[in-house]
Amino acid sequence: MIEFFKSLQLLSDAELQKIVGLPKEKTLKKGEYLIQEGKICNEIVFVKSGILRSFYNNSEGSEITNCITFENEFMSAFSSFITQQPTDENIQALYDSDLLSINREELNRLYESSLTWQKVGRMLTEFQYVEIEKRIVSFQKQTAKQRYDTLLKYRSNYIKFIPLQHLASYLGITPRHLSRLRKEL
């Protein structure tokens, strides 16, 4: 994680030091939750190892996967983290996972400590924004098949490690249909 912040080339060594010791180690066994719906999210985690899945329950009671996080990525119920309203998301470990958890208050204190950290906070949000906008575009511009092909090409981790049922709702279709699409290839 330190490497990530270093790679932004914005923070001096002294400023980088400020985050050392701030994150707490956390482990989740397969199936355990980082957060469940109805709670207010107060942490952002960095995935050291493992895979996390975020999903919500729709009106018919089925789970809809909306985000999957692999090693060296950040994960949180961001909207709830930002607005401090209860989340609809459930974040669950798909495999045993080692995490670094940064508390909201401590993160805000870090942000308030310098203009540069404040800027890093903005940039992190911007990265998230760009990612989620790509996802919107894929929903609007592409068919489910095209979205699947894109995963296959550029994110083979998704195909390799994510059970079909979760992948289906992530792509916005039913497992039945994804199974059909796979056959066609």
Added chain:
Amino acid sequence: MIEFFKSLQLLSDAELQKIVGLPKEKTLKKGEYLIQEGKICNEIVFVKSGILRSFYNNSEGSEITNCITFENEFMSAFSSFITQQPTDENIQALYDSDLLSINREELNRLYESSLTWQKVGRMLTEFQYVEIEKRIVSFQKQTAKQRYDTLLKYRSNYIKFIPLQHLASYLGITPRHLSRLRKEL
């Protein structure tokens, strides 16, 4: 726009002053473009009056509306603005519009001028993030009909002012289908 920044209750009068005189007035006649695909976006505009529509062209050559902005809202090809890569978006005035345009360099200079403005920049990005995440959720959780009903209930501006063809692609369906859905109500 000043009112908006005031309402955040973060900036001192002196800091608020810094933005006065920074935005440039801009007007677009109906059908004119703020930016077209292939360009790099270097401004964020605040809509004083009028309506802007952002759309992309998909592989079949049809337009897909992905964002509509009304009075007192901010608009930009945000991803391009952030990454400084060419955009896929076309932003067009649906009606004659009066805008305030803030240049990227000047905005960055403003951000660099104080920790508080840096924070305001982060918060603006966070608001955008929360909005776009709502849109993702609506795509995943809801049917097109439910999305239309939500617009009808909470964003009647969309129904009142946006031509059906644009509304259809905004909702992820064809005009034919939206026309059908309307009939069913």
Added chain:
DNA sequence: GTAATTTTTAGACATTTGTCTAATAGCTTG
């Protein structure tokens, strides 16, 4: 105010996607 243009509606049909169900395959645990 009328003609020309654009937008919306709608019928007929095709395609895509979903639902329900059952069978097979794969994984987990004692």
Added chain:
DNA sequence: CAAGCTATTAGACAAATGTCTAAAAATTAC
């Protein structure tokens, strides 16, 4: 390794949505 559980595939059919076309309605321009 066997029994039980879960995930995936797939057939048959239904429902949702798209395509193509043309007419009606609305808007724009002269």
